[in-house]
Amino acid sequence: MFEAAELNRKVTKAEFDALAPALRVEMVQLQQDLRKAGFPVVVLFAGVDGAGKSESVNLLNEWMDPRWLVTRAYDVPSDEERERPEFWRYWRDLPPDGRFGLFLSAWYSQPLLDRVHGRIGRAKLDARLQRIVQFERTLADDGTVILKFWMHLDKKAQKARLKRLEKDPDHHWKITDRDWKHYKLYDAFIATAERMIMQTSAARFQWQIVEGVDERYRALTVLTTIRDRVREELDRRAAAAKAVKTAGKRRSHVAVTAGNGARSSESILDSLDLTQRVGRNKYAAEIKKLRARLHAAFRKAQAQGVSSVLVFEGWDAAGKGGAIRRVTSALDARGVTVIPVAAPTDEELAHHYLWRFWRHVSRAGRFTIYDRSWYGRVLVERVDNLIPPDAWRRAYREIDEFEAELTGHGTNLVKFWLHIDKDEQERRFLARQSTPFKSWKLTQEDWRNREKWDDYEAAVNEMVERTSTAAAPWTLIEANDKRFARLKIIRTVCESLEEKLK
């Protein structure tokens, strides 16, 4: 695989100096066009030590406008990072729309080194590479351009480089035992890299292998590759934008049809028995027991570092807020965060829609409770045609992958849909209207949403169908009776959490 990068290609100083000025102007122009076009570019560098990874990053920092460029390099994960899913730290650092993000020692680094040092087997390596593919696909689907450079040196060149640096009094401090240790693992390293590159080279995020011996050659290769790939995407978008202007209306129409089409005549929600009720006395006795049980499980989870994420979705006025308070009051406030999902901030809007949920992923042993969640993507954003149909269709897979990162990390993920029927909702709306301290909860928006009940019902059914996985199943709550609903919710949280505890 790497033979083509072992040809000892060189660029003379005169050649380089002739090309450099124009290329610098192009790179800066590229940044300005990118800002206008408003999509992010992720440039990742991996490869052999000494093949010019950080030199390339330094050059890009020198030639481009640092205000629209972020550079991130990673070490072994910190305690707080280890307490969260592996990709959390990369999600945090993703560049917003219109900017370049340069990544060093990033998501490929740990799997590669873990395999080379024999800490994981081949199957485990493949599984981790698969997750990387998912991660990159999620970003690419959202419009991120991903460029990956493998900076290469053959074994002889690597040895010559280390020897040369060691003899040089000005650079010998750069060479440590670690470098020679890596050199001894060269063959294993290259074999693993080959596997890694093969498995993670989808059409949209090909690896570019760069011969790293000659400083000028590799600089030109990296720079022109970035320039061409980003320019190509800018042109493609400009052309697409023209085409979309006329096609806009047709696309919305497709969304509505698809929504109705996906609806089954007998829906999952229809099968719920909403007549179930719990009397006041039974409720009082039960809730006390359940709260004590939840509190005990919570303490144990804190000690064992098991986190819980509770997702509350449901019809307007289905009782999400009240149910959440019944859960939180059984817990220690220091270990719980409630996140009501409202309009995104501009920092959030400038990223993939999952970014705002990744940023709230908690440390070990905590409860994070979402009052509405990432499912808004396949509910309100779908029903109100806020996004094109392919965006919400894609979201089922993205959500599954996101949740798999959480549950794969050991998080206890519990998802509730609070279901009431249309009559009960009307009763509650009217009651809110006539209770002064509750009337703020009811807006015109709520009445408007109510008119779209059937569309929502179709969306909910499809959501449950597509995202109820073994590791993260939906629990449907019959919520016409608040007492019944609250007991079932707390009981479900207890059972689910206890299962995860030793």
Place this chain on the structure above:
Amino acid sequence: MFEAAELNRKVTKAEFDALAPALRVEMVQLQQDLRKAGFPVVVLFAGVDGAGKSESVNLLNEWMDPRWLVTRAYDVPSDEERERPEFWRYWRDLPPDGRFGLFLSAWYSQPLLDRVHGRIGRAKLDARLQRIVQFERTLADDGTVILKFWMHLDKKAQKARLKRLEKDPDHHWKITDRDWKHYKLYDAFIATAERMIMQTSAARFQWQIVEGVDERYRALTVLTTIRDRVREELDRRAAAAKAVKTAGKRRSHVAVTAGNGARSSESILDSLDLTQRVGRNKYAAEIKKLRARLHAAFRKAQAQGVSSVLVFEGWDAAGKGGAIRRVTSALDARGVTVIPVAAPTDEELAHHYLWRFWRHVSRAGRFTIYDRSWYGRVLVERVDNLIPPDAWRRAYREIDEFEAELTGHGTNLVKFWLHIDKDEQERRFLARQSTPFKSWKLTQEDWRNREKWDDYEAAVNEMVERTSTAAAPWTLIEANDKRFARLKIIRTVCESLEEKLK
């Protein structure tokens, strides 16, 4: 001090139920008015265990709109938190403009417990309380309303409560050994609390002591206090807004006068010898040595967990970017973050201006390099009259306190002003204009700033005078010669860092 909170005051259920509906409406209305007025409210709860701290927070969460309310409670600091100054985690969590933030077990908790358990003496307690006063003053000066509740129970009530809960089969799980241990320390706890309250009760952020025996009494007290204090501030602002509309122009004028007035005839900058030069060969030899020295110090600092923060300020075209690259290329990219300070995001604008710098405070052992910094407050924001004069005058103290948090935590803070003269700047502007790959660096803004050279010079002189402290001195760099400047900068970073290392 607490006698007034030991009177066993009670509110009957009938009384409470009569008041509650109107109060709920008022609280929600308060939130809506607060959003429009656009300032944050911090509500902090401290006090005796069982006196209703978390119950009050729960009630506020129940009665108010959770979308405009954040609740934060703290445990012992995590590893990542311990690697940063104490207040970092509170800064991160401050509510943005227009929202309430409820804080439990927050900044008073650790100092109080450390003193009660004898881990710190009285002098150290006082020093920590002093830093809390600074923190709260910084927020209050920026328009944050701070309300602090001390929830109280006398010793007898505390004992009775613990006994009662222990006997109750539904609540006995809430009582742990820790509770009885705390009870034994009751007297020490109260004595320390008294000292704490006395020292941290400035007029603008008085403690409110609340008798906690009766659930309904304490709820009414907390709610009406919040309502009245926030309403008062809303009214005050509405009145002030009217008054300012006519006085707006006069205030800008004051800023300019003050700027000129503060200028000394012989300025600090005038005293620099800008003729100092370094030849090409000497530079090449020197920079190699300095890079190796810096790299060695950096490795040692990583091992010892000593962080560095480098601040680069200077005239446009003084060579900040080039100098920064000479520093970073001697370091390992994984341990360095460069932060070019550009326009703030909306999340940043909705907080105190220091918030955006607090959020970048790094973990232990890293370099954080600012290309422009928090000093923009007393430079461009002052010179361009972007803020009222009292805001930038206040900023000197705020910056000193912020930097004292960093240096007090052991951070190596180095601040550079890169100085060139007006002729040299013109030469560089013209050179940029005629070099295609540099012309993007030069904007109309730069020429406009140049016209305000004298105002900037006055602001720089005052900045250096007011913020050059023993722990965080300014280093003025004679930068007419780039080679001279770069050597001096790296040498200064080396010396300063080596001093902090064991």
